[in-house]
Structures are given as structure tokens and as C-alpha cells.
Amino acid sequence: DIVMTQTPLSSPVTLGQPASISCRSSQSLVHSDGNTYLSWLQQRPGQPPRPLIYKISKRFSGVPDRFSGSGAGTDFTLKISRVEAEDVGVYYCMQATYKGSFGQGTKLEIK
Amino acid sequence: EVQLEESGGGLVQPGGSLRLSCAASGFIFSRSWMTWVRQAPGKGLEWVANINTDGSKTNYVDSVEGRFTISRDNAKNSLYLQMNSLRVEDTAVYYCAKEGYVSDWGQGTLVTVSS
Numbered sequence: 001d002i003v004m005t006q007t008p009l010s011s012p013v014t015l016g017q018p019a020s021i022s023c024r025s026s027q028s029l030v031h032s033d034g035n036t037y038l039s040w041l042q043q044r045p046g047q048p049p050r051p052l053i054y055k056i057s058k059r060f061s062g063v064p065d066r067f068s069g070s071g072a073g074t075d076f077t078l079k080i081s082r083v084e085a086e087d088v089g090v091y092y093c094m095q096a097t098y099k100g101s102f103g104q105g106t107k108l109e110i111k
Numbered sequence: 112e113v114q115l116e117e118s119g120g121g122l123v124q125p126g127g128s129l130r131l132s133c134a135a136s137g138f139i140f141s142r143s144w145m146t147w148v149r150q151a152p153g154k155g156l157e158w159v160a161n162i163n164t165d166g167s168k169t170n171y172v173d174s175v176e177g178r179f180t181i182s183r184d185n186a187k188n189s190l191y192l193q194m195n196s197l198r199v200e201d202t203a204v205y206y207c208a209k210e211g212y213v214s215d216w217g218q219g220t221l222v223t224v225s226s
Binding site: 001037039041043048049050051054060090092096100102104 | 155156161170171172173206211213214215217218
């Protein structure tokens with residue numbers, strides 16, 4: 001099974017400053033169809049997860065453009081260009097190339 | 112608008128069974144892979160199982176293999192998760208999600224396994 005490892009597990013950020021979360025997979029996430037099924041999700045307290053990014057860098061409808069995804073192979077990054085108060089929550093990476101699996105989650109909080 | 116509504120959760124004793132349902136609307140259900148994800152209280156997300164469009168291919172996380180069965184009824188736009196031999200560690204909120212890359216989620220249904 002593919003293990004997804006996120007760093008950091010906690011990220012205190014100043015409002016208006018950028019934030020970055022890394023995600024590493026235990027093997028390449030390139031599918032036989034050529035796609036890389038790496039997603040990012042946000043979960044605010046008491047709510048179901050909200051998908052932000054799929055296939056490494058594609059934003060879902062309605063996701064602000066301050067969220068961006070990048071990476072390839074086994075190393076991926078979620079960046080928030082300027083953190084806003086509503087961005088507080090836990091962020092997960094997820095791979096859907098081989099079955100599925102999530103990272104441990106990264107808690108984003110405001111300093 | 113995509114809507115997913117889970118039901119069937121509740122309290123069950125260890126060793127018992129439960130069947131979860133997910134009613135889907137707002138998209139062509141028969142063309143979408145579907146996924147179950149769970150979240151134990153205070154813990155992270157855990158991928159549980161997924162199923163292809165016609166139900167002929169299923170995948171499971173190792174910890175539920177042989178105990179849980181994912182299925183679907185495209186005529187009823189419904190997804191199911193039959194859970195047998197339940198363990199205390201299966202206690203979680205269970206979410207259904209659209210596609211393998213989980214593009215849309217329901218609100219979840221709580222399953223509590225306790226004596």
C-alpha cells in the first residue's frame with residue numbers, strides 16, 4: 001500500500017503570509033493512464049472535507065486562486081499565497097492512483 | 112448540484128453488522144466511480160473502499176478486506192457499504208464521495224461499535 005507523509009503536521013501562519021504543505025508518497029503516483037491522482041482537501045472543524053485540488057494542480061470549482069498545487073512523481077506541495085482567517089483547518093493530501101490513501105493531515109492555525 | 116446523503120449509521124455491538132447507504136443526485140451516477148472514506152473521532156481521514164461504474168471492480172483497505180463489501184445500484188442511484196464482524200476500531204464517521212479522487216462528499220453518518 002502507498003503511504004502518504006505530510007510535513008509539517010502543524011503550521012502556525014501569520015494572516016496575509018504564505019503557507020506551504022508538503023506531501024511525499026512511498027512510490028510514484030503516475031497512473032498507467034498517464035495521470036497523477038494526487039488531491040488536496042481542507043477540513044474545517046465540524047465539517048466534512050472540502051476538495052481543493054485534484055490531479056496535482058487543478059482547482060475544483062469555487063476554490064480561490066490563492067490555493068495552488070504542484071509537484072510530480074512522489075513529491076507534492078500545496079501553497080496558499082496569502083493566508084486568510086477562513087483557511088484555518090486541517091489539510092490532507094490524498095492519492096487515488098493505487099486504491100486510495102491519505103496523509104496524516106496538517107493543522108493550519110493563525111499565529 | 113451534486114448531492115450525496117449517507118444513512119444507516121448507529122450503535123452496534125462488536126461482531127455485529129450494519130449496512131450504510133448513500134443516495135446520490137445531481138450527476139450521472141452510473142458514470143462515476145464511488146468511494147467510502149471514514150474518520151474516527153478526533154483522527155484523520157482513512158480511505159476505506161471504492162467501486163467502479165458498473166460494480167465489477169472493487170478495492171478495499173487491508174483492515175476491512177473480507178469484512179466490508181461495497182456495492183451499488185445504478186438504477187436507484189445508490190451506493191452501499193455492508194459492514195460485518197464490526198470491531199471497536201471501526202467506530203467512525205463514514206463518508207461517501209464521488210469519483211476515486213473524491214470530488215464531492217456527503218455529510219457523513221456515524222457508526223459506533225461498542226458493547
